[in-house]
């Protein structure tokens with residue numbers, strides 16, 4: 001079953017802005033799967049299609065499937081590693097304390113999870129005790145992320161934290177060695193920055209994270 005929480009929030013905000021007229025702009029997508037069959041027509045359709053996933057063991061243990069949240073046409077796609085306890089409960093990525101920190105960083109560059117930003121995780125279900133994703137789980141789940149990228153068509157992907165960065169890039173290096181480099185993931189430029197939880201743990205990281213967010217904004221303004 002799809003959790004309609006984020007769709008509901010989107011429609012309530014649209015109502016506040018535009019009254020009872022609802023503007024939903026869908027990209028006209030014609031994705032063809034590897035076997036030649038037609039792919040999902042929209043992010044919402046894709047969410048519906050995969051939300052009962054039981055491909056790996058995490059599916060049986062989850063409370064909610066955490067597909068992602070935000071603007072389906074966003075230029076900026078933020079990717080964390082996996083849902084935590086709060087995200088599993090609510091069904092939306094980055095809703096705990098780290099999420100509030102992320103919202104602050106986004107608001108400082110005049111963006112939000114509804115405004116030109118989409119947020120999701122590499123894994124859509126919570127690993128027990130918030131352990132790092134296992135390679136076998138990433139292998140099962142990564143095609144979902146690839147499809148999200150095809151549907152959203154972001155101009156820039158930002159991996160939040162070392163685990164997301166190393167998982168997406170297949171590198172086992174320190175965060176400092178992944179930052180300040182424009183990598184590529186699934187044909188899209190990718191940067192790596194601090195996980196918002198790391199900024200809560202150590203505020204010394206905040207100036208560097210702020211530099212990353214300013215870089216992100218400048219990059220997107222030029223595109």
Ligand code: URA
Nearest residue numbers: 080081082083093094
């Ligand atoms: N950390 C993540 O990487 N993702 C979330 O959704 C929440 C915390």
